[in-house]
Amino acid sequence: MHASATSAVDTASLMPQHADFSDWPNSREWLAHLIHFATVSRDSNLALIHCLRDALEVAGVSAEIIHDDGGDKANLLAVIGPVVEGGVVLSGHTDVVPVEGQAWDSDPFTLREADGRLYGRGSSDMKGFIACCMAAVPALVSAARDGKLERPVIFAFSYDEEIGCLGAPRMIARLRDRLPRPAAVLVGEPTLMSVVDAHKGITVIRTTVTGKPSHSSQVNLGVSAIHLAARMVTFIEDRMQARIDCGHLDERFEVPHASLHVGRIEGGTAVNITAGQCIFDWELRHLPxxxxxxxxxxxxxxxxxxxxxxxxxxxxxxxxxxxxVETVPALGQGERDPAIHLCQRLLGEARASQAVTYATEAGQFQREGWPTVVCGPGSISVAHQANEYIDIRQLAACDRFLAQLVREQQTS
Incomplete structure (x- = not known):
């Protein structure tokens, strides 16, 4: 059985029994444990957050839990190393999308290995990254205890990213108020360990049109909310085309323009009554x-x-x-070079950065003036899909990436 939102989990069995970290879980073991928590956005993520906090406390790291207003969801913020400028924030979200209606070949909340892949909901998006972060704790703590970690590494794990990046803002505010300015923020969304320095922002809107009902044989006495809504929908699409025609384009993106899209509409009561109400949901995905x-x-x-x-x-x-959903800002207008160059050093190659069409929490971090990029293990192409997986080689690549970060934070 997978862990429910509020059930107790035997975290002690996963934790090291000795201060030398000899039995600390590796990234694969952490991933298996994290996937066991069914942290679908509609449910609480507290059991997973408490697991991470307890593990960090065993390692001698104090972790702060930042709850939502209802108290049943939370972010986790933890600092390893000295509280000084120049830290690197490792950011990831703990929630996952639902599995209902998807044809999985195995339990989505139990890790399954086959053909070099690790299957499970959230394996790629994005518990694989969090698992690698947790696997790096022994190296980070050891360096800090030895006085070698000159700049901190900060874990920033959020709730409700999948439904509008709702949790990150209060965590970011706490980070801003509590800690000196970080040198870079690395958001570990699945990019196949490529560096992403730009993505679109998103705003989700509901429009309610109120008309005046009448018998359809006397349309002159009524006003159809559906007809008005249809004109609105057409205008929204026309504005997208107008921006294309005016050259508001960024060719780095697969869809090089802002997209305006109506995804759902309903209204009316009967074919012979002018509709008194029509409601439609739409989104704007804007360029940086x-x-x-x-x-x-x-x-x-x-x-x-x-x-x-x-x-x-x-x-x-x-x-x-x-x-x-309040506007989630795009990534790409602010300072990014320090974060790009850091990732290139950690990867060991000066590969070019990319732009993606999906949104992440990266724009929220960048809005604070912190150099931010997206770089993490796994592929976005399998995220949210049935039989979501992460290639074992991607976990290994992220492990190497974070091991190099530990070394980087020990140098002047």
Whole structure:
């Protein structure tokens, strides 16, 4: 049985019994343990967070738990080494997406190895990275105890990334208020250990259109919310094309323009009644540097113009939009070179950085003025899919990457 959101887990069996870390789990063992926690975003992640905290305390590292308002989810923040400037933040999210409706070949919450791959929900996105971080604890703690770790390594593990990067902001605020400025933030989303220095931002919006119901044989007495919504949907798509036509493009991205997409719509009560209400959900994925507020204001202004001809006979008509997920900022406008160069040194090669279309918490860290990139093990192509996996070689590559980070933080 996999661990539920609140069930107790025998963490002691995983922990070392001696101060020399001789039996500390490796990254594969940590991954097996972390996948056992079914931390789907709709549920609590506290059991996993407490496991990490308890393990770090065994290692002599104090970890701070930062709860959400409800108290059933939390971030974890831990500093290994001196509290000075120049630290490196290792960031990862602990939540995973659901498995319902997916055809898995085995229990998604029990690690399965086959053909050099480790299967399980979150193996790639992104418990593999967290597992490697935890496997690096002995080297970090030993260096700190010996006085060799000149700059800290900071673990920053969040909740609810998958549903809008909800947990990271309060963890980032705590990090900002508590610690000196870090030199770099490395967000370990799956990039096949390539360096990503730019991604799009995202805003998710629900628009509610209120019309005036009438019998459909007397459409002149009513106002169809569905018809108004259809015009809004078309306008939203037209604004995407307008930005393309005006050259608002960044060719580094696979989709080189802002994307505006309506993903769900419902409304009306019967075919012979003009619809009194229609609701649609849509998203804006913007390029780095684009003015999100101006783009949304343009759509709101169109909604106001659209309603003018109808208000005399139906003053109740309205179009109201609200953000169901606050804007997650893009990555790519702020300073990134220190983080890029750090990753290149850790990887042992000066490979070019990349841009990706998906969003992460990296933009939230960069918003604080901290050089931030995305670099982690596993492939985004298998994330959120049935039979999600991480190649064992990717775990090994991340282990080497973090071992080099330990050495890097010991040098001037």
């Amino acid at each position: 540097g684009e003015d999100v507020e101006a783009m949304l204001a343009e759509i709101d202004a169109y909604a106001e113009r659209l309603l003018v001809p109808y208000r005399e006979r139906a003053p109740e008509v309205a179009i109201h939009s609200e953000r169901t």
